[in-house]
Amino acid sequence: MNHTSQAIAISEHVHWVGAIDWDLRDFHGYATTRGTSYNAYLITAGEVTLVDTVKAPFRDELLARIASVTEPGKIRTIISNHAEMDHSGSLPALIDALKPQRVFASALGVQALRDHFGLKNITPVKDGQAIDIGGGELTFYETRMLHWPDSMFTWYAGDGVLFSNDAFGMHLASVERFTDELPWPLIAEETARYYANILMPLSKLVGRLMERMQALALPIKLVATDHGPIWRQDIAKVFELYARWAAQFKTRKAVVVYDTMWGSTARMARAIADGLREAGVSARLMSMSGSHRSEVATELLEAGALLVGSPTLNRNIFPSLADVMTYLKGLAPRNLIGAAFGSYGWSSQAVGQLTDLLRQMDVEVIDEGVAAVYVPDVEALERCRTLGRRVADRLTERIKR
Numbered sequence: 001m002n003h004t005s006q007a008i009a010i011s012e013h014v015h016w017v018g019a020i021d022w023d024l025r026d027f028h029g030y031a032t033t034r035g036t037s038y039n040a041y042l043i044t045a046g047e048v049t050l051v052d053t054v055k056a057p058f059r060d061e062l063l064a065r066i067a068s069v070t071e072p073g074k075i076r077t078i079i080s081n082h083a084e085m086d087h088s089g090s091l092p093a094l095i096d097a098l099k100p101q102r103v104f105a106s107a108l109g110v111q112a113l114r115d116h117f118g119l120k121n122i123t124p125v126k127d128g129q130a131i132d133i134g135g136g137e138l139t140f141y142e143t144r145m146l147h148w149p150d151s152m153f154t155w156y157a158g159d160g161v162l163f164s165n166d167a168f169g170m171h172l173a174s175v176e177r178f179t180d181e182l183p184w185p186l187i188a189e190e191t192a193r194y195y196a197n198i199l200m201p202l203s204k205l206v207g208r209l210m211e212r213m214q215a216l217a218l219p220i221k222l223v224a225t226d227h228g229p230i231w232r233q234d235i236a237k238v239f240e241l242y243a244r245w246a247a248q249f250k251t252r253k254a255v256v257v258y259d260t261m262w263g264s265t266a267r268m269a270r271a272i273a274d275g276l277r278e279a280g281v282s283a284r285l286m287s288m289s290g291s292h293r294s295e296v297a298t299e300l301l302e303a304g305a306l307l308v309g310s311p312t313l314n315r316n317i318f319p320s321l322a323d324v325m326t327y328l329k330g331l332a333p334r335n336l337i338g339a340a341f342g343s344y345g346w347s348s349q350a351v352g353q354l355t356d357l358l359r360q361m362d363v364e365v366i367d368e369g370v371a372a373v374y375v376p377d378v379e380a381l382e383r384c385r386t387l388g389r390r391v392a393d394r395l396t397e398r399i400k401r
């Protein structure tokens with residue numbers, strides 16, 4: 001058994017037995033620049049229980065880690081908190097090979113596992129239901145639509161471990177297994193990226209979940225997520241961050257997203273940023289030739305304004321703007337104000353099209369936008385600065401309210 005196949009004890013009766021995917025760079029269109037992990041956990045109190053599995057290509061890594069603790073055939077119970085294949089991909093093979101006595105999932109998980117793999121003998125558990133695992137109990141809490149209909153948490157009161165599946169996770173490959181073993185700025189950045197790119201559209205449900213967690217007041221010692229390191233020291237901090245993001249709290253920051261053909265729309269973007277800064281709002285300029293859509297989403301987690309710019313290309317917006325706007329529309333950031341801008345040659349469509357897209361995203365559009373012919377002159381750049389100032393003033397007014 002080589003070193004990388006060893007399980008890691010995370011509490012008296014729980015081992016991490018997951019897999020590290022150092023090379024993953026894309027997860028549903030979200031740039032996972034630092035890879036990820038698929039976390040699975042083995043509980044050895046009383047009978048042996050496995051919580052979640054790993055993506056199918058990592059099955060041998062999972063089995064090797066389990067074998068470093070106990071004979072895999074001793075697993076009597078498997079819990080599937082979520083049917084998405086990064087957690088269930090190894091489940092059919094494990095059921096075949098290990099023949100556990102029982103496999104549990106939420107009622108919708110039972111259906112999803114049948115739809116994905118044809119699995120039939122999965123036992124449904126209800127919200128709040130507890131099962132005996134010999135040396136203690138596991139209690140299940142449905143977290144419907146966070147982020148699939150079937151998702152649930154498993155609570156192991158014995159060691160105070162909340163197996164939170166996708167929630168509170170991050171796409172971060174590391175040899176460290178606890179968040180407190182890594183620098184906080186890295187943990188905060190990756191937690192924010194994960195929330196923005198996966199959970200932002202479900203913020204209302206996240207808010208309700210955080211209220212429920214508060215009401216349950218579980219004596220949590222570890223939040224064992226299914227992606228990235230485990231929370232041990234900063235549990236209150238990550239819960240506060242989730243509550244803040246769920247409320248779509250906004251700061252005096254604007255994101256200016258654009259692309260450019262010959263530099264004209266870029267000049268307009270810089271003039272808008274000048275106007276924002278003059279009126280006291282921080283601006284983040286993001287050219288889509290140098291930024292990824294998922295970075296824009298992350299910036300919008302707390303930014304209160306979105307300005308989008310595109311030249312008109314063949315009577316349309318640039319493909320890179322279509323990409324990012326489609327992605328953002330799906331993620332549904334709320335409480336935004338904004339406007340569009342862009343240059344054109346002989347036919348001006350992009351600004352109107354971007355303005356329509358902003359409205360479809362429920363952005364408060366404060367201006368019909370600025371269009372400049374060919375290369376923006378002094379007057380056009382002044383209109384951009386004015387637009388920046390107007391957006392900044394409106395954002396400041398909103399935040400004061």
Ligand code: FEO
Pocket residue numbers: 082084085086087147148166226227
């Ligand atoms: Fe990590 Fe929804 O799967």
